[in-house]
Amino acid sequence: MATSILGLDIGGANLKAATANGRAVSVPFPLWKQPDRLPTALVELVSQFPGTDELAVTMTGELCDCFETKRDGVHAIIAAVRRASGGHPVRVWSTDGVFLNSEEAKQNHMKVAAANWHALATFAGRFAPDYGGLLLDIGSTTTDIIPLNHGVPSTYGTTDWDRLQTRELVYAGVRRTPVCAVWTDRVCAELFATTQDVYTILGQLPEEPENRDTADNRPLTVEYSLARLARMLGGDREALNDDQIIHFATRIHSRLKQQLVESTRAVYYDTQSPPELRTVIVSGAGEFLARLVAATAFPETAAQTISLNDKLGPTVSACAPAYAVAVLATEHRS
Structure with a gap:
């Protein structure tokens, strides 16, 4: 076609x-x-x-x-x-x-x-047309937390500078974020491992033996990810056993999730009168994490969670901002 x-x-x-x-x-x-x-x-x-x-x-x-x-x-x-x-x-x-x-x-x-976050939110607003909504998009590098008011992006900042101050932009994702940016206590402040090692070890991301876009340019496999994470602790695979490294990965995940929960609640509730939250839309390479963050941040609400992976399919969802501008431009032309 x-x-x-x-x-x-x-x-x-x-x-x-x-x-x-x-x-x-x-x-x-x-x-x-x-x-x-x-x-x-x-x-x-x-x-x-x-x-x-x-x-x-x-x-x-x-x-x-x-x-x-x-x-x-x-x-x-x-x-x-x-x-x-x-x-x-x-x-x-x-x-x-x-x-x-x-x-x-x-x-x-x-x-x-x-501006890609704004394009995505403008498109995604159609899934939350009534009352309050929230788009939680966790990518490889960053997280976007975008309130929606009757389907329309309702943010306090539009530039990266502004959005970092309001916490609508969090510079953390599930692949490219250095582990030492998430966990700072008694670890090596070096680019020895990234969050994709954490989530490969925990089974949330698949192994990609052909992918060498890693901290040490070795393959993205569980074995090499364990070695990279051991290095963060000043050790190696001989000094630390698998259980110790997996426990460390779990703690990093919990720390990142909690940071995003705090930012998500702050973004939605740090307004004088936010509309009743009815819908949370989750998307991105880290949608699995977005679901956990949404459930933890808003346990008191009956907000419906909508997955862009489910709505669009994983291939299109992985390119969601590109798809959003294609749809918006096509609708504008019509």
Whole structure:
């Protein structure tokens, strides 16, 4: 089936593309290591969707430290998208809740920088049309906690700076977060292990023997994850047994869950009169953790929990912001 509008979510570690009819592709791309390759990588990604005649774009990659400023990052990403567009229209989502053309986006760079959370929340609001709702999206790197008021994002901040202060953005996820950023007591303050080691050991993430995007560039398997986590404690597989390391993984998980519970409750209840919470929407690579956080944060409510994995399927859900801008742009065109 021919594609018309293709949604793109251009992050710092992954490039994601999706169509409104439910086709999605995610490819790893460490933007901070190879910004000059972004145009080529986008051309290759877009070429997988023949029939595309318009690109709907959102981004977070402008934060990468390969760019001097966010303005530079936004401009570079838009230039790369335009090269990949083949001359077709490009629309960029803004936190005003509208699409901007590429020139407007460059002139309003802070409204399109890191706006993928807003696009996702705007789309997800249709699953919580009445009273209060909350989108809890836990990804590989960050967590977004977004209140919804009758389906509309109702936040106090729109920039990363603002959202970090209000706790609507928590820089922790289930794959790329260094363990020493979660657990600071009597551990090595080194990038010896990340949260994907924790959740691989605990069986929440699958082993990926071909994946070497790990702290020590060794495969993502339980065996190697145990070794990386042992190193965090100043030990190794000879000094520490499996039970000791698994116990440490469990404690890290509990600490991260509690941090996210506290942020989630603060975001929803630190208002004068939040609407009655009726719906919690969970999504992202860490949806399994989002479910636990929601159940712990709101045990007193009868809020319905809706899974975007269930609604969209795991492949599309993994590219949810790209899918969101594809849907929103298609609806806008209609």
